[in-house]
Every structure is written in structure tokens, then in C-alpha cells.
Amino acid sequence: MKLTILRNELNDAIQHVSKAVATRTTIPILSGIKLDASPAGVTLTASDTDISIQSFIPLETSNKTIATVIRSGSVVLTAKFFVEIVKKLPHEEVHIEVGDRFQTLITSGATEIQLVGLDPEEFPVLPTIQEDQVVSIPGDLLRDMIRQTVFAVTTNESTPILTGVLWNLQEGIYKFVATDRHRLASRSAPVELYDVRFSNIVISGKTLNELAKIVPDQNVMVDIVVAENQVLFKLGNVLFYSRMLDGTYPDTSKIIPQSFKTELVLNTKALSDSIDRAYLLSREEKTNIVRLMTTDNGGIEISSSSSELGKVTEQLTVTEMRGEPLKIAFNSKYMLDVLKVIDSDELFIGFNGAMSPIIIRPNDHENSLHLILPYRTTN
Amino acid sequence: MKLTILRNELNDAIQHVSKAVATRTTIPILSGIKLDASPAGVTLTASDTDISIQSFIPLETSNKTIATVIRSGSVVLTAKFFVEIVKKLPHEEVHIEVGDRFQTLITSGATEIQLVGLDPEEFPVLPTIQEDQVVSIPGDLLRDMIRQTVFAVTTNESTPILTGVLWNLQEGIYKFVATDRHRLASRSAPVELYDVRFSNIVISGKTLNELAKIVPDQNVMVDIVVAENQVLFKLGNVLFYSRMLDGTYPDTSKIIPQSFKTELVLNTKALSDSIDRAYLLSREEKTNIVRLMTTDNGGIEISSSSSELGKVTEQLTVTEMRGEPLKIAFNSKYMLDVLKVIDSDELFIGFNGAMSPIIIRPNDHENSLHLILPYRTTN
Numbered sequence: 001m002k003l004t005i006l007r008n009e010l011n012d013a014i015q016h017v018s019k020a021v022a023t024r025t026t027i028p029i030l031s032g033i034k035l036d037a038s039p040a041g042v043t044l045t046a047s048d049t050d051i052s053i054q055s056f057i058p059l060e061t062s063n064k065t066i067a068t069v070i071r072s073g074s075v076v077l078t079a080k081f082f083v084e085i086v087k088k089l090p091h092e093e094v095h096i097e098v099g100d101r102f103q104t105l106i107t108s109g110a111t112e113i114q115l116v117g118l119d120p121e122e123f124p125v126l127p128t129i130q131e132d133q134v135v136s137i138p139g140d141l142l143r144d145m146i147r148q149t150v151f152a153v154t155t156n157e158s159t160p161i162l163t164g165v166l167w168n169l170q171e172g173i174y175k176f177v178a179t180d181r182h183r184l185a186s187r188s189a190p191v192e193l194y195d196v197r198f199s200n201i202v203i204s205g206k207t208l209n210e211l212a213k214i215v216p217d218q219n220v221m222v223d224i225v226v227a228e229n230q231v232l233f234k235l236g237n238v239l240f241y242s243r244m245l246d247g248t249y250p251d252t253s254k255i256i257p258q259s260f261k262t263e264l265v266l267n268t269k270a271l272s273d274s275i276d277r278a279y280l281l282s283r284e285e286k287t288n289i290v291r292l293m294t295t296d297n298g299g300i301e302i303s304s305s306s307s308e309l310g311k312v313t314e315q316l317t318v319t320e321m322r323g324e325p326l327k328i329a330f331n332s333k334y335m336l337d338v339l340k341v342i343d344s345d346e347l348f349i350g351f352n353g354a355m356s357p358i359i360i361r362p363n364d365h366e367n368s369l370h371l372i373l374p375y376r377t378t379n
Numbered sequence: 380m381k382l383t384i385l386r387n388e389l390n391d392a393i394q395h396v397s398k399a400v401a402t403r404t405t406i407p408i409l410s411g412i413k414l415d416a417s418p419a420g421v422t423l424t425a426s427d428t429d430i431s432i433q434s435f436i437p438l439e440t441s442n443k444t445i446a447t448v449i450r451s452g453s454v455v456l457t458a459k460f461f462v463e464i465v466k467k468l469p470h471e472e473v474h475i476e477v478g479d480r481f482q483t484l485i486t487s488g489a490t491e492i493q494l495v496g497l498d499p500e501e502f503p504v505l506p507t508i509q510e511d512q513v514v515s516i517p518g519d520l521l522r523d524m525i526r527q528t529v530f531a532v533t534t535n536e537s538t539p540i541l542t543g544v545l546w547n548l549q550e551g552i553y554k555f556v557a558t559d560r561h562r563l564a565s566r567s568a569p570v571e572l573y574d575v576r577f578s579n580i581v582i583s584g585k586t587l588n589e590l591a592k593i594v595p596d597q598n599v600m601v602d603i604v605v606a607e608n609q610v611l612f613k614l615g616n617v618l619f620y621s622r623m624l625d626g627t628y629p630d631t632s633k634i635i636p637q638s639f640k641t642e643l644v645l646n647t648k649a650l651s652d653s654i655d656r657a658y659l660l661s662r663e664e665k666t667n668i669v670r671l672m673t674t675d676n677g678g679i680e681i682s683s684s685s686s687e688l689g690k691v692t693e694q695l696t697v698t699e700m701r702g703e704p705l706k707i708a709f710n711s712k713y714m715l716d717v718l719k720v721i722d723s724d725e726l727f728i729g730f731n732g733a734m735s736p737i738i739i740r741p742n743d744h745e746n747s748l749h750l751i752l753p754y755r756t757t758n
Contacts, residue, residue, distance in 0.1 A: 081659060081663055085691075088655060089656075090656075104689075110694040110695065113660075114692075116688055116689050274469075276467060277468075277469075277490060280464050308457075308495065310483075311493045313491045
């Protein structure tokens with residue numbers, strides 16, 4: 001392998017694939033990045049076997065030569081140092097040449113780097129995926145759907161299926177659900193392909209966080225290919241492969257109440273600021289418990305207390321209130337997580353007494369739905 | 380105590396003094412901030428007994444009322460929650476009222492906070508300092524002098540005196556020195572007061588880092604008052620008190636060579652970039668060892684190697700080279716620390732062979748001097 005490539009384009013590709021490099025592994029090859037040079041272009045691949053990312057660098061784009069491949073070939077370079085050094089190379093042109101026993105010489109300006117390369121034959125082969133089930137959705141929407149659900153997955157590895165986000169696609173509605181048994185977040189969006197449908201696909205929350213980082217800011221379409229136990233995301237020149245989580249996701253549809261004894265409509269930011277202040281005090285108690293109470297004048301009161309420090313009490317006006325008076329306690333951190341991702345100025349909150357789930361959704365649309373279990377307290 | 384005060388001005392004062400709040404203490408009063416309201420204004424104080432910071436809020440500045448004191452008095456409030464909540468209060472006006480047993484009521488907009496207050500009589504009394512020895516220096520210069528020396532203090536508590544920066548003021552030259560026995564950083568500057576002189580004053584590096592954070596960005600003068608075992612920094616409405624470290628600082632003047640066998644003059648940024656790349660590889664070996672070698676063509680070569688990863692070699696041209704050929708190894712992290720703070724485009728480096736200290740200073744002035752001991756290696 002022998003090639004010349006522009007530093008910035010090489011660095012961009014490295015940054016993309018580096019998210020799949022195994023950081024804690026006893027298998028040295030997995031801590032590397034594979035480079036393949038062919039007459040078509042240069043391909044970088046990294047894989048920790050759960051996720052694999054491949055980035056393709058074409059030889060040229062409109063009027064600009066990015067890479068010149070003098071001799072095709074492959075090598076695997078240990079990622080840790082390679083990722084750091086490329087962005088600091090002194091010249092915009094980088095020459096890479098692989099010699100005997102994968103010894104790799106990288107030169108740029110007056111800098112010369114000799115790296116011990118590894119045999120590319122040992123590198124894991126990417127899964128072959130049949131492209132029967134393909135959904136295209138805007139990158140922005142995918143990022144939003146991830147952001148609005150992934151925070152609710154559990155970090156507790158004793159229920160591995162709940163560390164993932166459930167995907168369903170039925171009758172043109174694409175839906176994400178996440179729950180850690182104390183709360184639930186769901187987000188749905190219409191997609192234009194009616195002949196694709198799937199259910200019980202669960203993708204690790206960690207993987208989705210990594211994916212969200214490499215979805216480009218520009219509004220591009222992401223193709224999502226669903227195969228037997230793998231999902232492939234196609235983002236322009238970047239391919240992102242992820243395993244699905246094994247197991248059956250619990251049925252959460254039955255725990256969502258359809259009617260409420262108390263209903264509130266109120267300003268999202270006002271509630272968020274108010275709960276944030278009460279949270280600050282509740283945090284000192286480690287419990288994060290905040291109370292919400294309807295008041296006689298048709299508003300609500302938010303409060304929290306700490307035996308050592310004192311008490312915070314907040315009066316809040318609401319846009320609408322319907323139904324019974326209410327007094328309820330909940331984990332304010334869970335509520336703040338929801339209020340952070342709800343993309344609507346006004347929100348609806350439904351209650352069925354102090355012991356039943358709290359439902360929060362935007363007041364003007366039904367694409368998001370959040371559930372929080374109350375904290376069961378007697379006073 | 381009963382007063383009304385503007386949130387932002389209260390918050391600024393809290394941010395200043397909070398740096399002196401004791402974070403790990405078994406004495407509850409030290410984890411608090413003391414508020415004193417008098418007809419002259421409002422004073423906030425925090426102290427961990429090593430450092431104490433006091434910030435004074437006047438009742439008004441040019442045409443603007445900042446605070447109205449309705450009833451004088453004092454209280455101590457636990458810092459942790461107080462620091463967080465004040466910046467998040469909903470209204471720009473904050474009312475504070477202290478009741479029985481120091482119960483404190485803070486109201487702002489529709490937010491009401493009841494805090495358990497502590498008895499201000501238990502709060503440490505600030506040292507009384509005689510203002511005989513006062514030096515005035517520009518805040519920018521003080522911050523530079525700290526930044527250019529403090530990184531070289533030791534973090535090893537077995538030699539407590541070396542965790543501080545040595546100050547000397549002799550014949551109108553104010554000098555800072557720091558060393559951890561492997562390297563030394565010194566910075567001097569002329570000051571205008573010739574009748575003040577002191578020596579062997581050592582201030583903790585941690586304290587100086589905290590001080591640097593509250594020296595304002597605008598070019599204001601800082602008054603430094605040196606007393607028996609305390610130093611007081613006056614920064615406008617903020618007073619910063621620090622204990623001196625006990626003990627005698629070692630005499631470092633004899634280890635600075637006055638002549639060199641090899642001398643280099645070269646571009647600071649070019650050397651810094653080059654060593655940074657070699658450092659990246661040396662870091663993987665945990666040793667940080669980088670080699671510098673003069674070359675036959677009158678330049679230098681910077682290199683490092685890792686048994687597992689490979690080798691980096693850099694060719695560098697220099698502005699001037701005088702004296703004997705040289706081959707030396709050193710800790711690249713120490714060299715990068717120096718190159719980060721040297722405020723000159725070109726620097727001078729003097730050597731006396733592979734086993735003797737390396738001296739680095741700006742090429743165009745002698746206000747800074749850095750020393751690094753070489754790594755003694757045989758190859």
C-alpha cells in the first residue's frame with residue numbers, strides 16, 4: 001500500500017470510525033483502524049464487534065484531488081496514537097507507505113513516523129446485510145428521536161434488554177420507546193415507506209449515542225437497513241453497523257393511561273425553571289424528591305425540603321387545570337430530563353392520583369409521550 | 380438582618396468568595412458563606428482558614444441602587460446550595476431576612492426559600508494585617524507571573540515548601556520561583572516601589588491558582604500587602620487573604636549555569652509543535668522521553684520511540700546554533716509546559732552536555748528563565 005492523502009479528509013474519516021474502536025480489549029487487532037487503499041478510494045474501518053464503522057474517502061471531489069493511490073493494499077494501525085497524531089501533522093499532504101511485515105511509514109513535511117502495523121487479514125469482517133428493509137429518514141429527525149428517548153434507558157446491566165431503545169415501524173409510523181421501569185420515553189414520526197414494517201428491534205442506548213454524534217448537522221437523509229440481527233445506518237460516505245440486543249422487550253402499551261383525573265396545561269420553561277430550583281435542594285438529600293400540589297387559587301405549588309438545609313416553595317400559574325385537586329411527589333431529575341427534551345412551549349400533564357403514573361406530552365402534538373412513576377409517600 | 384439586593388451583584392460576590400469555602404471539612408461553619416449587612420453595604424466572607432476571601436457590595440454605584448439594608452445583621456449560610464440557587468432565582472431582586480435562630484427567608488418573584496442559618500459568631504475572624512509592606516502591580520502582570528511559574532510546583536506533599544511559589548522583592552525587582560526538583564520556572568518584573576523588600580515568602584500554588592481566577596480581566600492594579608505570616612491581595616472590592624507556607628525555600632541560584640557549551644535560538648511554535656508530536660508517542664511509553672540531537676546540516680532532530688508502536692522523527696531548522704554537537708533526552712511534558720507559557724516568538728536554549736540542566740528563556744528578554752533536568756540515558 002502506498003498513497004498520498006489530504007490530512008483534513010483523513011482526519012475526518014478517522015474521527016468518524018474511531019468511535020467504534022474497542023477501548024478495553026485483550027484482542028490487539030480490535031484496538032486498531034483498518035486502512036484499505038484501492039483504485040476507487042481509501043476506506044477506513046473500526047470495529048469493537050458490537051458496532052462497526054466504515055468511512056470511505058473518494059480519490060477526488062468536485063475539482064479537488066483528495067487522495068492518490070500509488071499501490072493498493074491494506075494495513076491495521078493501532079488507533080490510540082494514530083488518531084492523535086494525524087490531526088497534528090505539519091503539512092496538509094500525508095504520505096503513507098506500508099512495507100515488509102506491515103511496517104508503515106507516514107511522512108508529512110519534515111515529520112517521519114514509523115508505525116508497527118498489524119495484519120489486516122486478522123481484522124473482523126463486516127456483516128453482509130441484505131437491503132430488503134430500508135427506511136429513509138432525515139438526519140435531524142433521527143437525532144431528535146434518539147435524544148428524546150435514549151436518556152430513559154437503564155444503565156443497569158441486570159436487565160440488558162432495557163439498556164436499549166425499542167423500535168417499531170407499523171403502517172408508516174416509526175416509533176422509539178425507552179424505559180428503565182421508573183420512567184418511559186417515547187417518540188414517533190411518520191415515514192414515507194409503507195411497505196416496510198418491523199417490530200421488537202432493540203438497539204443499545206450507548207450505540208445510539210455514538211450514532212447521534214456522527215449524524216451530520218446538514219439536513220441529509222439517513223438510510224436505515226434492518227436485517228436479521230444487525231442494523232446498518234448509511235450516512236453518505238459513512239456506514240455504521242450495529243448489532244441488535246437479544247431478548248423480548250416488555251409490552252409497555254398497557255401502562256399508558258388513556259384518561260386522567262387531573263389535567264394541567266402549562267408553560268414548559270416556567271415549570272422547568274421552577275423544578276430546577278426545587279431539584280437543587282432535593283439533590284442535597286440524595287432523593288431528588290420534589291412535590292407538586294394544586295392550590296386553591298387554581299395554580300400549582302412546587303416544593304422540596306432538606307432536613308439540614310431548609311425548604312424551597314414555588315408558586316406557579318398554569319394555562320389550564322381540569323379535574324380533581326392533587327398532591328404528588330416524584331423524582332425531579334426524571335422530570336427535568338423530560339422537560340429538557342420536550343420541544344414545545346406548552347405541555348400537558350395528566351395524573352390519576354398520587355400513586356399512579358404521571359404522563360407528560362407536548363400540548364400541541366402527540367409525537368412524544370413521557371411517563372414517570374410517582375414517589376409513593378404518605379405526607 | 381433584612382435587605383433587598385440585586386441578584387446579579389449578589390451572585391458575582393458569591394462566585395468570588397466561594398473559592399475559599401472549605402469543601403472537605405468536619406467544621407460545618409467553614410462550609411458556609413458569611414453575610415454581613417450594615418448601613419455601608421453588604422459583605423460576604425468565606426474562609427477555609429488557609430485562604431479567606433471577602434467581597435464587599437456597596438449599596439449603590441453610579442445612579443444604580445444595588446442593595447437596600449432595612450436591618451443590619453449577620454448570618455452564615457451553607458455555601459453548596461446557596462451558591463447554586465442564587466444564580467437561578469427568577470427575579471432580579473432578592474429579599475433576604477434573618478429571623479429567630481438564624482432562620483433565613485430568601486424570596487425572589489414567586490420563589491420562597493427557607494434556609495437553616497448558622498451563628499456568625501462562630502465564623503473565623505479574618506487576620507488583622509498591618510499595611511507596611513505594600514506592592515502594587517497590574518492584575519495582568521500578576522496573572523502572567525503566576526501562570527508562568529505555578530505549573531512547576533510539586534504536588535508531592537512530602538516536601539510542603541516546594542508546593543508553593545517563592546517570592547522575592549529586592550531593589551525594585553519582583554521575582555517568582557517554583558521548582559519540583561526536576562525543573563524550575565522563574566519570572567521577574569520591575570515594580571515601582573523601591574522601599575519595600577522581602578524574601579523567602581512562599582505562597583501555595585493552589586492558592587495562587589485560585590487567586591489568578593479572580594484577578595479581573597480589565598487592567599486594574601492589585602495591591603499586595605505582606606505581613607508576618609499572611610499576604611493580602613486587594614482587588615477592588617475583593618480582599619483575598621492567604622497564609623504563607625512555613626519553612627525555608629532551597630537556594631536555587633547556584634544551579635543556574637551562566638555559560639553554555641551548546642546554544643540554540645529557534646522558533647517557539649515550531650519547536651512546540653514538533654515536541655508535541657514526539658510527546659504523543661512518548662506518552663504511550665509512560666516515560667514521556669523525547670530526544671534532541673544536533674544534526675550535521677546545522678539543524679536539530681527531535682525523536683521519540685515506543686517499543687510497541689514505532690518511532691517519530693522530526694527535522695527542525697534553527698535560527699542560530701553555537702558550540703558543540705549535542706544529543707540529549709528529557710521529559711517532553713516538562714518541555715511542553717515551558718513552551719506553553721513562554722511569551723516570545725523565538726527562544727534561547729542553553730546546554731552543557733547530556734547530563735547537565737537545560738536552560739530555556741525568551742530570546743529577546745530575560746524576565747523568564749526555565750530549567751529542566753535531562754533524562755540520564757546512555758544511548
